[in-house]
Amino acid sequence: MKIIIALSLFIIPFFTFAQGPWEFNTASDTEGWVGATTQVNVVTPSTTTVSQSGTSLIVQTTATSAGRNPNINKPSAGIAIATNNRLEISLKNNSLATFIRFHVSVNGGALNNNIVPGIDITTSDATFKTYVVVLSGVADTSTITQIYLEFRTGTGPNGTNYTPAAPAPTIEIDYIRPFKFVAPTRNVFNFNTAADVEGFTTLTRVTAIQATDGPNGTLKMTSIAASTTDSKVALNAGTFTVDGTNKYAHITLKNSSTNTRFGLNAGGITYFPYQTYTISDATYKTYDFNLSTWGDGNQQPEFGFSVQNTWLPTSTYAVNDVVVFQNSTYTNTTGTNTATTPKLDPTNWVLQGREGALLDTTNSIYIDNIVFDNAGVVPTKFGTVYAAAKNKVVEVTWNTYNELNVKGYYVQRSNDGVRFSDLFFVTSKNLQESRYDFTDRTISTDAIVFYRIKALDNDDKISFSSVVKINLQNKNSSAISLVNPVKSKTLQMQLNSLQKGNYQVKVQSLGGSIVLSKDLPIQNTSTSASLLLPYNISKGFYILTVTGNEFRYTSKILIE
Ligand SMILES: [Ca+2]
Ligand SMILES: [Ca+2]
Numbered sequence: 001m002k003i004i005i006a007l008s009l010f011i012i013p014f015f016t017f018a019q020g021p022w023e024f025n026t027a028s029d030t031e032g033w034v035g036a037t038t039q040v041n042v043v044t045p046s047t048t049t050v051s052q053s054g055t056s057l058i059v060q061t062t063a064t065s066a067g068r069n070p071n072i073n074k075p076s077a078g079i080a081i082a083t084n085n086r087l088e089i090s091l092k093n094n095s096l097a098t099f100i101r102f103h104v105s106v107n108g109g110a111l112n113n114n115i116v117p118g119i120d121i122t123t124s125d126a127t128f129k130t131y132v133v134v135l136s137g138v139a140d141t142s143t144i145t146q147i148y149l150e151f152r153t154g155t156g157p158n159g160t161n162y163t164p165a166a167p168a169p170t171i172e173i174d175y176i177r178p179f180k181f182v183a184p185t186r187n188v189f190n191f192n193t194a195a196d197v198e199g200f201t202t203l204t205r206v207t208a209i210q211a212t213d214g215p216n217g218t219l220k221m222t223s224i225a226a227s228t229t230d231s232k233v234a235l236n237a238g239t240f241t242v243d244g245t246n247k248y249a250h251i252t253l254k255n256s257s258t259n260t261r262f263g264l265n266a267g268g269i270t271y272f273p274y275q276t277y278t279i280s281d282a283t284y285k286t287y288d289f290n291l292s293t294w295g296d297g298n299q300q301p302e303f304g305f306s307v308q309n310t311w312l313p314t315s316t317y318a319v320n321d322v323v324v325f326q327n328s329t330y331t332n333t334t335g336t337n338t339a340t341t342p343k344l345d346p347t348n349w350v351l352q353g354r355e356g357a358l359l360d361t362t363n364s365i366y367i368d369n370i371v372f373d374n375a376g377v378v379p380t381k382f383g384t385v386y387a388a389a390k391n392k393v394v395e396v397t398w399n400t401y402n403e404l405n406v407k408g409y410y411v412q413r414s415n416d417g418v419r420f421s422d423l424f425f426v427t428s429k430n431l432q433e434s435r436y437d438f439t440d441r442t443i444s445t446d447a448i449v450f451y452r453i454k455a456l457d458n459d460d461k462i463s464f465s466s467v468v469k470i471n472l473q474n475k476n477s478s479a480i481s482l483v484n485p486v487k488s489k490t491l492q493m494q495l496n497s498l499q500k501g502n503y504q505v506k507v508q509s510l511g512g513s514i515v516l517s518k519d520l521p522i523q524n525t526s527t528s529a530s531l532l533l534p535y536n537i538s539k540g541f542y543i544l545t546v547t548g549n550e551f552r553y554t555s556k557i558l559i560e
Contacts, residue, residue, distance in 0.1 A: 019078050021177035024057040033057055033176075036071035036148060048072060059151070059171040061095075067161040070095060070171060073103075073148035079135070080143045084178035087133040087147075092125040095169035097151035099159035100131075105146035106138055118156045128174050135178075187242060187372040190460055192217030199240045205356070206231040206305070211366070213254070216284070216460070218366040221305065223257075223356065232265070234302040242266070242299045246372040249289040249301070252461055253367045254281045257360035260308040264289050266299035282419070284368050286461055291372075301372075307359050313340050322352065329353035369460045386494040386528065387451045387468040387481050394470055397437040397494075398453050406430055410454040411438045417450040417467060428455075447472050480546060485558040491516070491531040491544070498522050503548030505531060507557070510541055520546070533559065 022031045035048035047063035048070045059070050079087075089100075102116035115137040122129055138144060151171060152159035189198045195210050197219060202208045211220035223231060235241070249264055249271075255278060262277050263270045273287040311325040319335040323342060330342035330349040339345030353359060385398040396411055406428035412420035424438050443449060449472070453465040466483050483492040491507065500523055507516035515537055520529055539559055546553040 019080065019084060019178055021175055022057075022074070023055070023175045023177075024052055024173065025055045026052070028052055030057055032076060033072055033074050035059075036073045036150075053172075055174065056092075057173040059095075059173060060168040061164040062168060064164050064166045064168075066163045068164055069097060069153075069162050070151040070164075070169075071149070073146060074176075075146050077104075077144050077147040079147065079178045081135060081138045081140050084180055085135050085140075086179050086181045087135060088130060088175075088177045088179060089133065090128045090130045090174040091121070092128045092172040092174070093121050093123055093151075094125060095151060095171050096123065096153060096162050096165060097121065097169075097171065098123060099152045099154055099156065101150040101152055101159050102133065103148040103150070104135075104138065104144045105148075106142045106144060108145050111146065111148055113158065118159060120155060121151075128172070187240070187246065187370075189219075189370040190217060191219045191367065191369065192460075199235055200233050201235075202233055206233065208233045213366045213368075216366070216368045218254075218368050220364045220366050222364040223259075223305075223359075223361045231306065232302045232304045235300055240300075242294070242301055242372050245374070247291050247294060247374050248372070249291060250286055250371045250373070250461060251289070251303075251367060252284050252286040252369050253365060254284045255279055255365050256281060257305075257363040257365055258307075259305050259360055259365070261306045262287070262365075263304045263306075265302045265304060266291075267295040269293055270304075280363075284366075284462060286463065303367075305365055311342060313337075326355070327359055328355040329359075371461065385451070385453060385465045385468050385483060387470045388494055388496040388526065389470055389472055392441075392443075394440040394443055394449070394451070394472075395437060396440060396451050396453075396468075397435065398465060400434050400436070400455070405458045407456045407458050409436060410456065411440075412452050412454055413440065413443075414450040414452075414467075415447065417469065420450070420452060420454075422454070443472070479551070480553050480555075482544070482555065482557065484555070485560045486533070487560055489533045489535060489537060489559070491529075491533060491557075493529045493531075493546075495522060495527045495529065495546075497525055498527075498551060499549045500524075501549045503546055503551070505529070506545045506547075507533065508543045508545070510543065515542065520548075522548075 022033065024031060030050050030052050033050055035050050047061050047068045049060050049062055050072055051058045059072055061068050061070050099118055099120055101113055101118045103111040103113045104116055105111050106115070116133060116135055117137070119131050119133060121131065135144070153162040154160040191198060191210050193210070197208060197210050200208055200219060206221055206223050208219055208221045211218055213220065219233070221233060251264070255262070258279050260277065260279055261272070263272045265271070271289045271291060273289060277287070278285065307324055307327040309324055309326070311323040315337070317323070317332040317335070317337045319332060321332045323330050325342050329352045331352045332348060333350050334348045336348050337345070338348065342349035385396070387394055387396045408425055408427040410422045411424040413423050414420040423440060426436055426438070449470050450467050451470070452467045455463045466485070466487065468481055468483065470481060479496055479498055481494045503520045503522055505516070505518045505520050506514060508514050516531065516533055518531055537559060542557050542559055544555050544557045
């Protein structure tokens with residue numbers, strides 16, 4: 001029993017004084033922080049005093065000559081990097097300092113200012129600001145035995161000394177907290193469990209609930225009220241943050257609403273995919289965000305949905321012109337425009353639609369899943385997709401490259417090229433290069449049908465191949481199936497049931513100039529051809545003709 005008591009007496013002071021957190025909440029207790037006495041800078045002696053007041057450490061300089069800017073240190077810091085690799089500092093700065101330079105002593109060695117990067121701070125603070133300092137320059141197995149902060153002007157890496165102003169400027173430090181940051185390498189949110197929003201919290205004017213949409217468990221977001229500011233869904237800071245090791249986000253969603261803008265925000269930056277964002281979706285789509293400017297510190301992502309402004313203050317507007325401004329519609333009533341915003345110009349503009357971050361309060365946005373990772377590309381790339389009619393059946397064949405984490409593929413068929421339904425599912429081989437086929441025996445023989453392949457990965461992400469059209473009404477058309485629109489300047493064709501012999505392939509502009517003319521020998525009843533178009537060919541519509549052996553095929557193609 002006596003041994004246990006003795007151990008406790010030893011352990012308690014160890015945790016109290018080493019490694020922080022240093023909160024400065026106890027009257028007269030500066031928790032071992034002092035005005036720097038071991039001056040590492042050229043100006044000596046130190047003229048910085050520290051005191052405790054309220055719940056803060058008050059830092060002041062007592063001289064106003066050059067280089068007497070504030071310097072403080074903690075001689076016995078004891079920050080073990082294995083357990084604490086970040087430092088969070090909350091301060092209110094009313095000195096001239098704009099930059100903090102850190103010196104640390106590692107395992108009792110000399111103070112070194114090149115291990116911990118300095119940070120810019122704001123001045124004339126009305127409130128406390130929080131800064132996170134990365135300590136990862138110190139080896140994982142080391143301990144910071146002393147830490148020393150110089151408050152300077154200028155910017156990194158070292159800043160510069162300055163002359164403090166009189167009266168003595170103050171910096172109030174609410175706390176200095178070492179903490180352990182463990183970077184997630186992949187973070188997946190599927191929303192597949194009933195009532196589980198996986199740590200998402202809604203801010204105002206929008207509901208976000210877990211809901212089932214068809215086969216998908218989703219986060220269903222619906223606007224509930226009008227407002228002039230943004231609607232957002234935020235990840236709860238207490239349960240989840242993302243840091244700089246995750247440089248991509250992939251969000252699969254179906255925007256059933258008419259809201260036209262969608263952004264992912266974190267660390268003061270907004271990442272917009274809205275230039276490709278679609279509205280009134282019938283199917284789910286995946287949007288990829290490049291987060292390469294994502295900061296190193298913990299980020300709390302937020303998702304904002306709104307409506308794209310069409311208002312341009314410099315434009316000339318006519319009577320009855322309608323613009324969208326801050327998610328409201330305004331109509332010009334006079335044909336003149338004198339305002340920087342239509343909202344401030346009631347003489348010429350009248351509010352017509354709702355003032356709200358989301359105009360559409362009826363239709364929802366369904367987020368099927370969100371993945372943060374370092375995979376910048378969609379995992380599976382489709383190669384050529386063929387569909388060929390043979391004796392009252394259609395054979396669909398497709399190639400894939402770089403299969404990674406793929407669950408399998410659905411063959412989908414459509415009568416109109418717009419609405420597709422699943423016909424067949426095949427499990428993925430997950431190879432570098434794979435080939436799959438499916439025979440559709442359920443087709444009526446005089447139809448026009450469309451096929452595409454839907455890839456489903458293990459995280460529920462989906463991607464689609466290009467669409468292949470088969471015309472079973474026309475023997476000549478069914479003899480050739482094309483990848484149309486043509487992608488990557490490569491014309492891909494499958495030719496079936498043609499007589500052996502030499503054929504000619506020609507691609508002409510709508511104006512008649514020939515951009516490609518090639519001989520195509522056919523030796524087998526089933527031949528595939530992959531023809532490279534000129535690298536400088538313009539995008540647009542062209543006419544493709546294949547001729548030979550009294551066979552003639554013509555089709556309009558779109559080159560993307
Ligand atoms: Ca405090
Ligand atoms: Ca889901």
